[in-house]
Amino acid sequence: MFIPCFLLVVFLVTNCTSVKTKIRTKIGIIEGFTQIVLGKRINTFLGIPFAEPPVGDLRFREPVPKRPWRGTRNTQKFAKSCSQPAFFTADIPAANQGEDCLYLNAWIPQGGCKRKHTMVWIVGGGFITENTVGSDPKVIAAFTDTIVFTISYRTGPLGFLYLDHKDAPGNMGLLDQSIAIKWIHKNVKRFGGSKDKITLFGNSAGGASVHYHILSEFSRPFFQKAIIQSGAADTKFSFHSPFEALNNANAFAAQLGCNKASVEETIRCLRSLPASLVSAIQIPPLPIPPLFVRAHLPTIDKIGFISRSPRELMKQPLPKHISVLLGVVKDEVSFFMAFYVNLLKIPIGINDGVITREEYFRFLPLLVAANNATSASIAGYYLRPFLPEEPQSYLDVAIDIGSDINFKCPVTEVAQTMSTVNPGNTVYMYSFEYRALFPPVPQWFGVLHASENDFVFGAPLIDSVNYSDTDRYVSERMMKYWTTFAKTGNPNFCQDTCNDWNRYDSRDRKYLIIDSDCPQDGQGLREKQCVFLKNVLAPVTWGRNPLSNTSFVAMTLTETDAKYQGFQKISDCGDSSGLHGIRYVKDNDMNLILIYDVKGHIAGISAAVPTNLANGWPHAFLKGHPFIKSGNHHHISAYFVDPAIICVCGRSTAIYHQQGVGTDLYIQNGTDPIADSMKIPHLQSGITSTHWTKGKCFPTMGGTVRKVFQNRIYFHHLIRAPLLVQHKKRYEL
Incomplete structure (x- = not known):
């Protein structure tokens, strides 16, 4: 040094x-x-x-x-x-x-x-x-x-x-x-x-x-x-x-x-x-x-x-060199979990620091905005290391999930990006894991969010009542690290008897664990967990395999949620001839159109093919029913409730909560969405007297086809899936 x-x-x-x-x-x-x-x-x-x-x-x-x-x-x-x-x-x-x-x-x-x-x-x-x-x-x-x-x-x-x-x-x-x-x-x-x-x-x-x-x-x-x-x-x-x-x-x-x-x-x-x-x-x-x-x-x-x-x-790449020191604390979300349970009046007894397995699964919506399947996948993944036993504390596992999603993985991503996109940049990373006795918070809070601030600002050096000699040692070390970095671009200070703080780079991914004794090296902070979360929470892309968790994602079921998730309204009830309901798309992607009723509840799903595609598309079969031309697109629409109520009264909140997405399936087969919509039978036996014929179940065409025909249709989860085949892209309903 x-x-x-x-x-x-x-x-x-x-x-x-x-x-x-x-x-x-x-x-x-x-x-x-x-x-x-x-x-x-x-x-x-x-x-x-x-x-x-x-x-x-x-x-x-x-x-x-x-x-x-x-x-x-x-x-x-x-x-x-x-x-x-x-x-x-x-x-x-x-x-x-x-x-x-x-x-x-x-x-x-x-x-x-x-x-x-x-x-x-x-x-x-x-x-x-x-x-x-x-x-x-x-x-x-x-x-x-x-x-x-x-x-x-x-x-x-x-x-x-x-x-x-x-x-x-x-x-x-x-x-x-x-x-x-x-x-x-x-x-x-x-x-x-x-x-x-x-x-x-x-x-x-x-x-x-x-x-x-x-x-x-x-x-x-x-x-x-x-x-x-x-x-x-x-x-x-x-x-x-x-x-x-x-x-x-x-x-x-x-x-x-x-x-x-x-x-x-x-x-x-x-x-x-x-x-x-x-x-x-x-x-x-x-x-x-x-x-x-x-x-x-x-x-x-x-x-x-x-x-x-x-x-x-x-x-x-940045146009100038900026040295960066960054990090997290051990239990980032513990305080927030207690705060939001009380703010939102959630009936989970968290104040004693003990939650049951059932409460653990109920906690997930506090930690991540994801559908039920994704939340369950995350909850199961974090419990896997403890199997066949149970974790000593379900609350600690929940804190790990929230801390990883909202703090540790994003901060690690910054360190990784800064060291790869800007390889000349100096990056140092830390995890602050020292728990002081002051302020007096519940033991299960652990090393809570922002707890390092008092040590960075030197509070233990002027408060001998609430802080210990160990607290003062940690505080002095933190102040030296922070200001030596500010002065030299390197946090290692002279006459330090502890190990050097190694730089973070994309290969070694070293970080410093700051605790009461001499800090120790860590490597790949929460790396496996962050890779898993990145995959499971990544934006979903089109895929051929209906069994893959990257081929489908649950869609929002209310108009309010659609707005929050970035969907934009493209038509309202009565706006366009032949189109029905209140329609939303995201990022101008007409391959997926969500349809809501006048009460703001999900009512159907649609897809649209542009009228001016290259190579002769759309083919002639897309220019007739059930494809309805509106503007520059041909639309195909499916409704999960009776089309007659969508733009008149919609479903009440009570009925929506009882039915979920809906209990029926209608395919619009003409320009009049009410008179021309055909209702699909609930049971496979119901198609015997119709023009419907049983097809084969191909792996890339969706195993749910067979399930729909063999069981009653209750759409309690709306799944984003392609609807049509469009010029080398596949879209299925």
Whole structure:
């Protein structure tokens, strides 16, 4: 470890100066105060404005940089936190919240080297809350001679409402962070730092934010290193497609009585409401994991901060070298499981840390948005290592599933991508597995989400009541790792008697297990589990084998769920001659059309063949019944309920819950969907007096054909399967 030690010595012997408590920034003079921390003087500046207050016509808009001011601005107390709900562990009093909240804070150690290294902390909160005031980095600043900034940003709808309009472009909260980072880059020299020595670090949504800044050309030029703690841009809690974001925004506006005729009117209505009402939690009729509430998340915005999905951006080489340190904690979702059981009033007794096998299977919907078959497959896979016995704790297994899906696998994917797409990048990975006795949480919580923050910020060094000597040892090690990485791009620090922290690369996949003793090497963090989850949760593609779990996927059964999953309405009842019901497709894929009744319940399925395919397609047989021409497509439709009720009254919720998808099968065989639909017999014996003939059961044509004829048809699961044969593609009903 000669190089890091040598560099640190150079830093310490550089000519040094003292930063005053009054600083002339590029937009005005600020005056802070000095506090003594660990016997060292720390100049502190709280409540430095970096943007104009996002109020009035600036609500929902991208941030406007702060205009210069005259005189000296007092920066000796925190500004108000951004308006937010009481959620997770955040419960900031209403008096300490407001929309005038775009401020940053700075802690600068006196003495030491002239041009210090700077770390910029981005707090987490699920993009729903943010409590910058609760993050006090004075100890890490004093202990490691590092400048630390913290920044506030808008969350929830005030920070991420997306209405596909310049006045609500989405990602306002990320843009807040971005211009704060630029402000720091532009002014850091006046605080004793260097614009070439800036590291971003953040936890959870803050970690995902750091990942976004790596991916965005808006922020990337203004920092050199990044630390991502338990977060990634490409997860269910950190990204929505524009379609999901827009549907979410429209449902949000409707719940507040602001669903107007035009987007401009909707925005004006939302701007007229109190910030506390706009930022309040909404729980949709069908809560979806992992957040369950109506969350407004980063998306592809109208400004260009995020130009493509994170998954696509991650595949592109970065134009500059950015060293990355990233990792997770051992039991990421334990707290969230307890929180959501209580929030959603789920009748599972989790507080004592013991659940039954039956409750274990009932827990899966809290952990992953998947159909019943996929959830059962995941649950079974994680129990397999314990067979023929039972696991010591079903709750621990459930925590492993949720932690892998929502945190460990996405973070590992970032490490793998950064080291392969950008092979010159330096990547270090960790798993924090040290459990302290403080704060006093149930034993089964284990090493819960964000528990490393107190150690990174040095809380045990100034609290001898709640923390032990071991806690202080771990905290000192964590602070040295983080700041040595910020200073050198390598977390290994001089005079360390423990083993080196090895780089992560795509071949060895080494990571560091941080516990109470000397950290140990790990390899391939949750690798087998992540490969399994990637396969079982991967988007389904067309396949010939009906027995393969990649050939079919359960479809959404309600119109509400279809909207949440990105389906778009293409026709309504009575819109098009010959077509029936409310029809939805996803990604303009007309091979699969879902049909809903006027109550929003599944009513049928359809497929459409373009009228202008090459090579003479469609053939003549596709131009007559049961194929109905509408626009540029020939449609074939099957209904699971009587077509006569679909556009008149639909099925009530009670009947829908009793019948599932439906109890019948009708094939539309003419332009009149009611008069021309033929009902298929329930039993094979019912076809003997009809024109139907029994065909063979071929492996690639679906074993369910025989099952349908031999048993009564009860469609309790709607399976996506191809419907037709279309120019070398096969589609079956």
